[in-house]
Amino acid sequence: EMEGENEVKLHGMWASTYSKRVELALRVKGIPYEYIEEDLRNKSPLLLQYNSVYKKVPVLVHNGKPITESYIILEYIDETWQNGPRLLPQDPYQRAQIRFWASFIQQQLFGSFYKLISSNGEEQEKAVEEVFEKMNVLEKGMKELLPEGVPEVDGNNFGVLDILVTATFGPYKAHEEVFGLKVLDPEKYPLLFSWVQKLNEIPLVKGVLPPHDKLVALLQFIKQNDLKPSS
Amino acid sequence: MTEVKLHGVLLSPYVYRVIWALKLKGVPYEFVAEDLSNKSDLLLKYNPVYKKIPVLVHGEKPVSESMVILEYIEEMWPQNPSLMPNDPYDRALARFWIKFIEDKIVAILGLFRSITGQELENATKELLEILQTLEEHGLGEKKFFNGDNIGLVDIAFGSMLFWMQVFGDVVGVKPFESHKFPSLHAWFENFKQIPVIEENFPNRDEYFVYIKRRREELLASA
Numbered sequence: 001e002m003e004g005e006n007e008v009k010l011h012g013m014w015a016s017t018y019s020k021r022v023e024l025a026l027r028v029k030g031i032p033y034e035y036i037e038e039d040l041r042n043k044s045p046l047l048l049q050y051n052s053v054y055k056k057v058p059v060l061v062h063n064g065k066p067i068t069e070s071y072i073i074l075e076y077i078d079e080t081w082q083n084g085p086r087l088l089p090q091d092p093y094q095r096a097q098i099r100f101w102a103s104f105i106q107q108q109l110f111g112s113f114y115k116l117i118s119s120n121g122e123e124q125e126k127a128v129e130e131v132f133e134k135m136n137v138l139e140k141g142m143k144e145l146l147p148e149g150v151p152e153v154d155g156n157n158f159g160v161l162d163i164l165v166t167a168t169f170g171p172y173k174a175h176e177e178v179f180g181l182k183v184l185d186p187e188k189y190p191l192l193f194s195w196v197q198k199l200n201e202i203p204l205v206k207g208v209l210p211p212h213d214k215l216v217a218l219l220q221f222i223k224q225n226d227l228k229p230s231s
Numbered sequence: 232m233t234e235v236k237l238h239g240v241l242l243s244p245y246v247y248r249v250i251w252a253l254k255l256k257g258v259p260y261e262f263v264a265e266d267l268s269n270k271s272d273l274l275l276k277y278n279p280v281y282k283k284i285p286v287l288v289h290g291e292k293p294v295s296e297s298m299v300i301l302e303y304i305e306e307m308w309p310q311n312p313s314l315m316p317n318d319p320y321d322r323a324l325a326r327f328w329i330k331f332i333e334d335k336i337v338a339i340l341g342l343f344r345s346i347t348g349q350e351l352e353n354a355t356k357e358l359l360e361i362l363q364t365l366e367e368h369g370l371g372e373k374k375f376f377n378g379d380n381i382g383l384v385d386i387a388f389g390s391m392l393f394w395m396q397v398f399g400d401v402v403g404v405k406p407f408e409s410h411k412f413p414s415l416h417a418w419f420e421n422f423k424q425i426p427v428i429e430e431n432f433p434n435r436d437e438y439f440v441y442i443k444r445r446r447e448e449l450l451a452s453a
Contacts, residue, residue, distance in 0.1 A: 065320055072326045079319040092306035093292055099299045137280055
């Protein structure tokens with residue numbers, strides 16, 4: 001391969017769950033990339049140019065052309081680099097199911113997480129209930145999608161759902177420590193819990209997830225200053 | 232041939248998206264009208280997560296969420312016409328605009344739900360910004376979002392624009408003015424003239440009556 005012919009850059013942020021999704025995908029596929037760390041309080045002019053609509057990370061830049069929105073980037077990576085493991089199955093119905101759950105995680109689950117973090121008192125109690133409800137739905141959905149339980153995962157057998165679950169729940173211990181709430185409860189959500197345990201053992205995942213203490217410090221800072229986490 | 236059924240109501244712009252995609256592809260289907268005040272057991276079985284329409288059922292396998300359904304239709308029946316670009320980069324762009332449209336739909340509902348003059352002003356302003364983004368960055372110089380022929384982005388936006396106009400008429404604002412959005416206006420005219428779209432366009436008066444009634448209920452309970 002000639003230099004510059006397949007230039008891949010990723011504008012990301014070390015604690016961003018969305019950014020991690022893309023890093024996981026690139027590594028699973030074995031795609032070499034240049035990583036550019038963005039300071040979200042001082043976004044680079046390049047980032048603002050590449051993602052003029054949302055001004056957010058992650059942005060993947062492939063041969064100078066930007067792709068934004070993490071889930072869209074995952075599908076782009078899968079369609080562009082056809083060598084290596086598939087991130088999505090071939091079958092249209094299975095793809096539809098994965099897209100459905102990706103959308104659920106994004107809109108429903110993350111929506112309820114944000115409500116949880118940005119509310120207090122009675123509002124927050126309601127938000128907690130909502131989070132547990134959504135987790136329930138996700139657990140049930142994954143049980144149906146994976147009737148034989150979580151398949152074996154490793155660096156070569158890692159799909160979009162594995163990516164989403166890793167990026168969302170991988171750092172669960174840091175979340176519990178900061179927010180004092182056990183969301184990934186093994187008794188309530190045994191499938192999701194055991195899935196995350198499996199994923200967190202894989203070297204690929206260990207190499208990508210943010211360091212625990214550093215993440216705790218950042219989340220504490222966000223919490224104390226009443227900030228909203230953003231990408 | 233495996234049976235295709237579409238569970239829905241004609242008063243939903245999301246259902247129209249699926250109707251358009253199926254008809255454009257020439258896929259025969261059975262329309263199963265749902266009563267949303269009394270949802271069928273089938274609907275609850277097919278979409279337990281959201282209990283909403285549209286739901287596409289292909290040989291007993293249900294697909295929910297209109298844009299997920301549309302991508303499924305495109306992949307199951309990839310033949311003419313193609314509703315998504317072939318190039319992965321262009322596909323990523325199409326998906327970006329689909330997501331943009333989906334994320335911003337709540338702004339239309341904001342228009343509907345605004346009670347005070349200030350709320351209405353804010354909601355209108357937000358819609359104008361959304362339209363501006365689509366006018367400047369989405370369509371560009373193309374005839375349709377998908378190029379020379381319509382595609383999933385056109386379908387996604389066409390249904391929302393129709394819906395937005397009815398809401399606007401009900402609450403008394405007109406965000407989509409032709410002098411402000413000349414490209415989008417031209418696009419919408421072209422879109423509505425596509426035979427499948429023209430022959431299967433939602434009934435504006437029925438939507439107006441329905442939304443007006445819902446709005447009156449909203450105001451009465453405020």
